[in-house]
Amino acid sequence: MARRSQFKIPRIPEMTVRRLSVYTRCLLQLEEDGVKTISSQELAERFSLNSAQVRKDLAYFGEFGVRGIGYYVSGLKAELQRILGLDREWQVALVGFGNLGSALFHYKGFARQGFRISAIFDDDPGKAGKLADGVPILPMRDLARETKGRNLQIAIVAVPAESAQPVTEKLVAAGIKAILNFAPGRIRAPKDVRFKRRGAGAKLPGGVA
């Protein structure tokens, strides 16, 4: 029972995933502070949670603890980073290169999470075809081809509210698997598009994932 098989996918509650990233940030800090191990009880107290909840959250993904000891800080941190996909680089498409898109393009926080903006999409004839800091600005009609060619997995949506939904549908059709929506208003996407977030501007300082 050491590892969950890929055939049995237990639905992971949204809240569990959210807490996972909270645990990860905490473990990062603990590691810096030189703490070697931590119990579910100690971890729970830091966020006013129940220790059983911490254990259950972690147990969805494997057996990371040691009975009588707790969890090894570095080991657990590494596991959670892997689970959250923070240990690798993601190829990101930025859609919309107006004021908002341009600001997001220069925001350093994405790179810190391994989000690498490797293509920009904007139909403005004054922009499409140019480069921004070496990153190509492409017309939307190239989306499907470039998504495959550049192995784009995630899209950051920074278009006007009224374009957000049609753009989302194009992204999904092109095979994008996760969308960070910074457009005002709400968008809908099929359930299998993962890590979808309403990337409210405000979340930036705190970290997106």
Next chain:
Amino acid sequence: MARRSQFKIPRIPEMTVRRLSVYTRCLLQLEEDGVKTISSQELAERFSLNSAQVRKDLAYFGEFGVRGIGYYVSGLKAELQRILGLDREWQVALVGFGNLGSALFHYKGFARQGFRISAIFDDDPGKAGKLADGVPILPMRDLARETKGRNLQIAIVAVPAESAQPVTEKLVAAGIKAILNFAPGRIRAPKDVRFKRRGAGAKLPGGVA
């Protein structure tokens, strides 16, 4: 059973309050479009919710519907605005007048929700004592007095992460009833401090309340 007495305070689920503001924005749109009435079923469909949930959410606050008809759009909109406090002006303290505080001060969205910044607190000797667009910048030691004198009800926290918690405690002690925290990181406040939000920058374009 027409109106809930003030003695029987049924705990309102957080999610209900969140949906209330979603309903309100929708009703605003419907009113613009000239729609006169809407049923819980129709309202629910727009957000992929269950009609019973819509009715239950509304029923926490009173009987706003008409059997056989549904809800009158303008009437319900007005009721919800009243419940959410969007129909009146709130006196707001802005705490911290650095880059972030200054940006928030100039952001127009707060005024649109009836949030009026009528005092700024910052201990920087280069700032305290001055005016910003006619709004006084005051030292933190004046907080308690000014909160009462100016009837401040809400605070926007825009201080560095390490000051956020001590500032929060001072605000609570001074009698502030709601806090919008824009400082990086998390703050804790007693449960009776209402409408408390982690006001992630990203939420700004969408509307805070």
Next chain:
DNA sequence: TAGATTGTTAATCGATTAACAATC
């Protein structure tokens, strides 16, 4: 009145918490 839709109760579902055998 007949039809529609509310407000509310009861059933269901899912998430949190308590409890404890397993085990380091």
Next chain:
DNA sequence: TAGATTGTTAATCGATTAACAATC
């Protein structure tokens, strides 16, 4: 071994949904 703490099952709690009498 004795003590501590996990992973997991069962109990609890709360939120969502179905169902329906009340009533416009």
